[in-house]
Amino acid sequence: MTDFAAQFAERHGLELLRAADPAGFDAAMIQTEVAGAAMPRLSDKESGPAPVFRPKPRP
Amino acid sequence: MSEDVAFLSAAEAGRRIVAGTLSPVTLVDRMLDRIAALNGRLHTYITVVAEQARDAAAKAEAEIAAGHHRGPLHGVPFAVKDNYFTAGIRTTAGSRLMLDVVPDFSAEAVLRLQAAGAILLGKLNTWEYGTGNGGVYFDLPFPPACNPWNPECFTGGSSTGAGAAIAAGMASFTMGSDTGGSIRLPAAACGVIGLKPSYGRVSRTGMLPNCWSLDVAGPLCRTTEDAALVLGVLAGPDGKDEAARDLPVPDYRESRGAGVRGMTVGVISDAGPDEIPSPAQRAALDEAAATLAAAGARLVPLSLPESLALYRRTTSIINWSESFSIHETDSTERPHLMGRALRAKMMAGASVRAADYLAALRQRRLLAAGIEALFEQVDLLLLPGTQAVAPPFANESDVVDFTRRSWMAPFSLSGHPALTFPAGFDADGMPRNVQLATRWFDEATLLRCAAALENSSPWPARHPALELETADA
Numbered sequence: 456m457t458d459f460a461a462q463f464a465e466r467h468g469l470e471l472l473r474a475a476d477p478a479g480f481d482a483a484m485i486q487t488e489v490a491g492a493a494m495p496r497l498s499d500k501e502s503g504p505a506p507v508f509r510p511k512p513r514p
Numbered sequence: 515m516s517e518d519v520a521f522l523s524a525a526e527a528g529r530r531i532v533a534g535t536l537s538p539v540t541l542v543d544r545m546l547d548r549i550a551a552l553n554g555r556l557h558t559y560i561t562v563v564a565e566q567a568r569d570a571a572a573k574a575e576a577e578i579a580a581g582h583h584r585g586p587l588h589g590v591p592f593a594v595k596d597n598y599f600t601a602g603i604r605t606t607a608g609s610r611l612m613l614d615v616v617p618d619f620s621a622e623a624v625l626r627l628q629a630a631g632a633i634l635l636g637k638l639n640t641w642e643y644g645t646g647n648g649g650v651y652f653d654l655p656f657p658p659a660c661n662p663w664n665p666e667c668f669t670g671g672s673s674t675g676a677g678a679a680i681a682a683g684m685a686s687f688t689m690g691s692d693t694g695g696s697i698r699l700p701a702a703a704c705g706v707i708g709l710k711p712s713y714g715r716v717s718r719t720g721m722l723p724n725c726w727s728l729d730v731a732g733p734l735c736r737t738t739e740d741a742a743l744v745l746g747v748l749a750g751p752d753g754k755d756e757a758a759r760d761l762p763v764p765d766y767r768e769s770r771g772a773g774v775r776g777m778t779v780g781v782i783s784d785a786g787p788d789e790i791p792s793p794a795q796r797a798a799l800d801e802a803a804a805t806l807a808a809a810g811a812r813l814v815p816l817s818l819p820e821s822l823a824l825y826r827r828t829t830s831i832i833n834w835s836e837s838f839s840i841h842e843t844d845s846t847e848r849p850h851l852m853g854r855a856l857r858a859k860m861m862a863g864a865s866v867r868a869a870d871y872l873a874a875l876r877q878r879r880l881l882a883a884g885i886e887a888l889f890e891q892v893d894l895l896l897l898p899g900t901q902a903v904a905p906p907f908a909n910e911s912d913v914v915d916f917t918r919r920s921w922m923a924p925f926s927l928s929g930h931p932a933l934t935f936p937a938g939f940d941a942d943g944m945p946r947n948v949q950l951a952t953r954w955f956d957e958a959t960l961l962r963c964a965a966a967l968e969n970s971s972p973w974p975a976r977h978p979a980l981e982l983e984t985a986d987a
Contacts, residue, residue, distance in 0.1 A: 463864075463865065467846075467864065468846040469845065469846060469864055471846065471847070471848075471849050471850065472845050472846065472849040472857065472860060472861060472864070473861075475849050475850060475852075475857055476854070476857065476858075476861075479854075479857075479858060479861060480861045483858060483861035483862040483864075483865070484861070484862075484864075484865045486862055487831075487834065487862045487863075487865045487866055487870075488865070490827055490830060490831055490870070491831060491866060491867055491869075491870030491873075492870075493827060494827065494828065494831060494870055494873040494874050494877060495873070495877060496873055497873070497876045497877060497880060501876075501880060502876040502877065502879050502880045503876075503879055505872055505875070505876060506872070506875050506876075
């Protein structure tokens, strides 16, 4: 994970952020990955359409 | 206890001001005296605008004397969390990233309150950009605020100063902001009312964002009448915050008196084996339920449709991601100026996958519908606000748990209006709390029920015993 996190930081211009706390950065990435993986995937039938953009008609 | 005007409710202060028995100049001077005497210990305010406040008080007095009365809040002093832009007054967001920022415009909420005649005293302490994992942050530019009931204890956050200022007689009412509990937690910790209106009830224009999809502006107050008055001033769209809905604004103050007879209240006391309220908090809930039953409400036991953990996780993914988007440039260019809590959030938010964020948004829709569906059975929910009362700073894990294990996430996520109400004290004199929630945009029902609780436990039953550092006037 450490190499991946370091490469991720470099690719996205986050070297300074990671440098402030490399272990914290790596741990945060794991935390995010775990939380995201635990997020249930819902179908349109269960949750309605994915967030939609709704243009407003003129009043 | 001899009366100290600094502890009057905003509504009572307003009544005395218009009746001519209390001068806004006297009231503002008293508040400023208490701020000068206590702020060095409580760290409630970041910026105090004493001269401006005194000028505004004199102007208010002259206006009222000339017959130009703006309303119940005319001449009443208030303060705002330091994430509300205030024209000509620095707005730091509690961050080294913002120490030199002096906006040239004020937030809509500030403008409306000042147009109603309320007098701004200053800017209140906050976690950095409203961000925290529930800890106490000593690496920010300003010391953390302290709980007036026991200055060795936590205030809750992120509107740390907003809760403490009300409890300590350093403002008549305050404005906070709530993303994951940031109005309700400090209100719970400091023994005052914290109202998180429905998402979209109050404009957030000029309020620095923490998370666009979740942020709500709202007041912390001493009484339900105060909350009703302030909400009445704030509610309604401004044409700039697209989330602010154009819906009727009822007379919240008048509708409070309708009582709870005939109302059905869902009592949520059990959220699973990992979410056990402390004995003090359980007692607070039971007593509040008994009060409402005695007032004529019908109580039914209820459960949340999902685990608190799911509401919290969904909120976190949305919050991390949007917050990183807000602070992306500073995360790449100036992370050394951030405190560790904001930096940690940026680290989490930077790697949220789009698919996970969208899954969270879809989950949010389902969870919000599940909360709204409860109101087909009941008119209102009564449940704990926090698992325990505010702990000492020294108990680090308890401090973190005060935030992380609160029962507030369901309504942060769903956008339902929710209110924390002070519910007596524990054996150590720390405030207990309960939480009320109701249908979208039905803040009137929320305040009606809170008023019923208030009838048996009116403000100001008790004030923090704070020794002023200068001679008391």
